Amino acid sequence: MSATSTATAPRRLDAIRAIAAKDFTAVRRSKGVVIPMLVVPFMLLVVLPLGVGLAARSAHPPDVSTMLRDLPGGLSKPILHLPARQRLVTLVDGYLIAPLFLIVPLMLAAVLAADAFAGEKERKTLEILLHQPVPDRDLFFAKLISAFLPAILISWVGFLCFAITVDVTAWPVTHHLLVPSKLWAVVIFWVAPAVAALGLGVMVRVSARATSTQEANQLGGAVILPLIFLAVGQSTGLLLVTLPVAIGIGAVVWLIALWLVVRGARRFTRDRMSRTI
Amino acid sequence: MDAAIHTEDLTLSFGTEKALDGLTFEVDAGEVVALLGPNGAGKTTTVRLLNGLLNPDGGSSRVLGLDPATDGHLVRGRTGVMTEQSGLDERLTARENVVFTARMRGLSATAAGKHADELLERFGIADRANHRVQGFSTGQRKRVALARALLHEPEILFLDEPTAGLDPEATRDVLDLLASLAAEHGRTVLLCTHFLGEAGRLCQRMAVLHRGRLRAFGRPDDLAARIWRGVPVELDLGAPADERTLAAIRNGRGVLTAASSPTGARIEVEERAAIPPLVATLVQMEVPVFGAVPRPPTVEEIYFAIQEGAE
Numbered sequence: 001m002s003a004t005s006t007a008t009a010p011r012r013l014d015a016i017r018a019i020a021a022k023d024f025t026a027v028r029r030s031k032g033v034v035i036p037m038l039v040v041p042f043m044l045l046v047v048l049p050l051g052v053g054l055a056a057r058s059a060h061p062p063d064v065s066t067m068l069r070d071l072p073g074g075l076s077k078p079i080l081h082l083p084a085r086q087r088l089v090t091l092v093d094g095y096l097i098a099p100l101f102l103i104v105p106l107m108l109a110a111v112l113a114a115d116a117f118a119g120e121k122e123r124k125t126l127e128i129l130l131h132q133p134v135p136d137r138d139l140f141f142a143k144l145i146s147a148f149l150p151a152i153l154i155s156w157v158g159f160l161c162f163a164i165t166v167d168v169t170a171w172p173v174t175h176h177l178l179v180p181s182k183l184w185a186v187v188i189f190w191v192a193p194a195v196a197a198l199g200l201g202v203m204v205r206v207s208a209r210a211t212s213t214q215e216a217n218q219l220g221g222a223v224i225l226p227l228i229f230l231a232v233g234q235s236t237g238l239l240l241v242t243l244p245v246a247i248g249i250g251a252v253v254w255l256i257a258l259w260l261v262v263r264g265a266r267r268f269t270r271d272r273m274s275r276t277i
Numbered sequence: 278m279d280a281a282i283h284t285e286d287l288t289l290s291f292g293t294e295k296a297l298d299g300l301t302f303e304v305d306a307g308e309v310v311a312l313l314g315p316n317g318a319g320k321t322t323t324v325r326l327l328n329g330l331l332n333p334d335g336g337s338s339r340v341l342g343l344d345p346a347t348d349g350h351l352v353r354g355r356t357g358v359m360t361e362q363s364g365l366d367e368r369l370t371a372r373e374n375v376v377f378t379a380r381m382r383g384l385s386a387t388a389a390g391k392h393a394d395e396l397l398e399r400f401g402i403a404d405r406a407n408h409r410v411q412g413f414s415t416g417q418r419k420r421v422a423l424a425r426a427l428l429h430e431p432e433i434l435f436l437d438e439p440t441a442g443l444d445p446e447a448t449r450d451v452l453d454l455l456a457s458l459a460a461e462h463g464r465t466v467l468l469c470t471h472f473l474g475e476a477g478r479l480c481q482r483m484a485v486l487h488r489g490r491l492r493a494f495g496r497p498d499d500l501a502a503r504i505w506r507g508v509p510v511e512l513d514l515g516a517p518a519d520e521r522t523l524a525a526i527r528n529g530r531g532v533l534t535a536a537s538s539p540t541g542a543r544i545e546v547e548e549r550a551a552i553p554p555l556v557a558t559l560v561q562m563e564v565p566v567f568g569a570v571p572r573p574p575t576v577e578e579i580y581f582a583i584q585e586g587a588e
Contacts, residue, residue, distance in 0.1 A: 022366070026369060029368045135350055
């Protein structure tokens with residue numbers, strides 16, 4: 001088949017894959033994007049549990065029983081029943097880091113989406129992309145997955161590092177694996193993707209207005225940061241709630257995220273974008 | 278000859294500002310047409326409308342028989358575009374940029390790679406194919422962008438300011454490339470530029486835009502005939518013409534105007550046939566005549582005359 005005839009009927013999946021692969025390659029080569037994307041998960045998922053694990057193994061581990069007694073309702077009961085040496089690691093690694101972990105997919109999705117959408121305008125590459133025979137929806141979908149898939153994959157790799165760090169450092173104290181657990185599984189495979197989709201939904205809207213990645217990140221941060229604080233404040237006990245409640249929380253986040261993404265897709269038209277470049 | 282591009286009263290506004298106001302013109306298949314005008318005249322907007330990026334507020338257009346407003350992706354499948362900003366991802370190599378576009382256009386990975394290598398070789402950039410675009414000069418970027426625009430052998434090539442930002446040498450190289458491309462396979466080319474020299478060199482017809490309106494469209498000779506009554510002629514007399522000589526020239530049959538120039542006189546005659554008797558008269562007067570060359574107005578002169586009329 002000649003180049004011309006193939007070009008008139010481009011294979012849509014190939015085009016989507018090509019755009020996503022290009023974005024991934026380009027991001028991988030941007031130190032300004034990669035370093036912040038790796039530093040935050042490293043601090044949160046490796047350095048923090050490592051410090052907590054080492055502190056718990058010290059001769060005089062910090063006493064968290066006073067703090068646990070101040071927690072509302074029955075949140076602290078399962079921990080207070082544990083031997084004193086196990087309370088710190090169980091509280092921090094088993095419970096407190098879970099909502100903090102959700103920052104990782106949220107942040108990664110937001111940074112990658114800003115690069116994929118607003119970054120094209122900033123680099124003056126958007127116009128030539130719009131001149132290609134790729135339908136608007138395919139272009140939008142390609143951009144979406146080029147941010148979503150790496151965000152989820154890096155989050156999962158981060159969780160793997162977290163689980164290894166926690167279990168290796170806490171084993172001498174707990175003598176059993178703290179993570180993974182059923183509820184951590186819900187967080188990783190259900191809530192984290194939902195949160196990443198939420199970050200994407202926000203950034204898609206924001207990037208339509210922004211002219212640069214920095215502007216998109218600033219505008220997106222103004223929306224996402226309060227969400228992070230709300231999530232951390234409200235869901236400290238996420239892993240103490242029952243499995244159905246955790247699934248429910250994920251479902252609510254998914255619904256909001258999908259609503260935002262669908263709205264973003266409707267507004268993602270060549271005509272609208274061409275008027276902003 | 279079938280029209281590759283046809284627009285009828287094409288209109289588009291950005292807010293309250295009319296970017297394009299009732300554009301009607303036609304480009305034949307295989308023709309090279311220049312779209313001339315200053316920044317903001319509506320040249321880039323025209324290309325975006327013709328390639329289905331923007332939807333018009335009014336009027337219509339057909340590109341290769343298709344309506345870009347409804348069949349945009351089919352139109353884009355058969356056109357190639359080189360934008361003013363080359364639009365290359367600086368984080369990718371030259372080859373990756375071209376292969377990426379080829380893949381988006383439906384070529385297999387193997388075919389895309391092979392095609393990219395051929396085009397980069399042809400445009401003299403093969404030695405830098407695997408270097409990141411970040412370190413490329415503007416001329417090298419233009420070459421890669423041109424390779425990318427041509428990889429699917431488009432029937433229509435839209436070139437938006439192809440030589441913007443280039444030094445004279447790189448401009449000459451790119452123009453040489455464009456001249457050879459325009460001659461290939463009867464390809465239709467719409468060249469948007471405000472560099473008039475390249476329009477004069479490459480194009481058969483020119484369309485002059487001014488604040489979104491088409492002020493003139495046609496062959497440079499025809500446009501000149503509409504602006505000026507006669508044929509300009511450069512008379513080389515070895516020195517500026519004196520009053521006696523100028524008077525004799527002005528009395529010549531078919532001479533419309535005459536003025537002294539550093540090398541003789543610049544005159545305007547009704548038609549070329551007026552030149553031989555005029556030269557004979559001057560020779561009879563023992564005025565040395567080294568040359569009498571009809572000098573059609575340059576694209577620059579035509580363009581500025583049209584723009585001054587539009588003001």
